Amino acid sequence: MNARILVVDDEQSMLEFLEVLLREEGYETATARSVAEGRERWAEGDFHLVLCDLIMPDGSGLELLEEIRSQESSASVIMMTAYTSTKSAIEAMKLGAYDYLSKPFDVDEIKLTIQKAIEKTALVDENVYLRRELEGKYKFSNIIGRSRRMQEIFALVERVARTSSTILLEGESGTGKELIARAIHYAGPRAKHRFLSVNCGALPEALLESELFGHKRGAFTGAIAEKKGLFQAAHRGTLLLDEVGEMTPPMQVKLLRALQEKKIRQVGSNVEQPVDARIIAATNRDLRQLTQSGEFREDLYYRINVIPIRVPPLRQRREDVPLLVDFFVQKYSREMDIEPPRVSVEALKLLESYLWPGNVRELENVIERALALTTSDTLTSEDIPTHLLHQGASTLPTIDLPEEGLDLEVHLDDMRRELMGQALDRSSGVQTQAAELVGMSFRSFRYYAKKAGLTKDQRPEEVIES
Ligand SMILES: Nc1ncnc2c1ncn2[C@@H]1O[C@H](COP(=O)(O)OP(=O)(O)OP(=O)(O)O)[C@@H](O)[C@H]1O
Ligand SMILES: [Mg+2]
Structure with missing residues (x-):
């Protein structure tokens, strides 16, 4: 041209x-x-x-x-x-x-x-x-993330959006589970219908049941009119069951039945109605562990864990922090109708090194607060809450040195063994993944795992030299 x-x-x-x-x-x-x-x-x-x-x-x-x-x-x-x-x-x-x-x-x-x-x-x-x-590449509409793990999640979201399979979203509080659930809904053919969500931990059992399945008029005191449940209201759409790990055992049975038979029964009714709501379950607890401790039904766990998506905590994808900071600075500047301030290098470094126990939600709050309070055109470390400044960059739980002292090497070996074991659990025994989780090369992971007795039989593909 x-x-x-x-x-x-x-x-x-x-x-x-x-x-x-x-x-x-x-x-x-x-x-x-x-x-x-x-x-x-x-x-x-x-x-x-x-x-x-x-x-x-x-x-x-x-x-x-x-x-x-x-x-x-x-x-x-x-x-x-x-x-x-x-x-x-x-x-x-x-x-x-x-x-x-x-x-x-x-x-x-x-x-x-x-x-x-x-x-x-x-x-x-x-x-x-x-x-x-x-931007197009790193953003799934409004979900920010350039880290490899978020990129994988975006790819997965696109793939599963076309299906109706049940999804289990696991991740700490504030990592973006609800955002991802919405993205799945809006990226697929169900987008024309409704996306509804219910917090299973916030309602007493009886109320949750009538929320989910609806009730007939007069089903219980106070049921003055018939009420549709969320399963019906989300017909052909998506229903997010948030904090699914908090459901009581009797509710777990009822949910299991609804999922298996794709039919529900309103409270106080004996007629079953077919329902077609895509279920996305979310939890910030370790559901597998809850099944082991007997708090969550194993059969229900398998029913909802068809496609698991594990949303990593922010501290495990620090490369996303600058993008998120920029995103929230723009977002809140627009909302507050101010010129977006610049962010000083020190402030950004600080934000990148913080552990973010509250994950993206906490970061969003910190930025919103800083923008509301600043009068300058640059956000500096001074605009950031002091508890962030005082937190060390360490992710280790603190331990006290015992009276009698300890053998540091032995202790470090113990810790290595413990963390590697956890990594193996989390990656279902796949050593390459476990190694990545603890930042080790596959070779040294395999070496130490064997030495520590964490693995006995090696699977054929893991013997291949890298
Ligand atoms: N990758 C992201 N990009 C942009 N905003 C994000 C991202 N992740 C989370 N957020 C924002 O952070 C906040 C918390 O996200 P969300 O509610 O989805 O978390 P959650 O995992 O469901 O948390 P909880 O377990 O506490 O319910 C929301 O305001 C959301 O918009
Ligand atoms: Mg949520």
């Missing part, structure tokens, strides 16, 4: 001269003979460059320059004038002019300046383009 140039000058002969010159160079041109006309032409076309006279009968070219610069445009502006004055040249540069040319022109100079200005515009455009590309 040819670059488009707008020439604004009140002198007809100058316009003609430049038009011929620019067309010969292969540019597309438009002309205007006053500030007002320049403004009109500018508004009509998508220009890469504006050549603008400084003094015109109806005003100063600097006005036009200022207007163009105040808009979100990558176009360069070159000012021209017959009266060379350093003062106006400096002013033009300050206002964001790309360059300043004095009449009469040296033809080679003007060609070169224009060429460079257009190259710069192209670069700026490309940058904007690249940034948009990145």
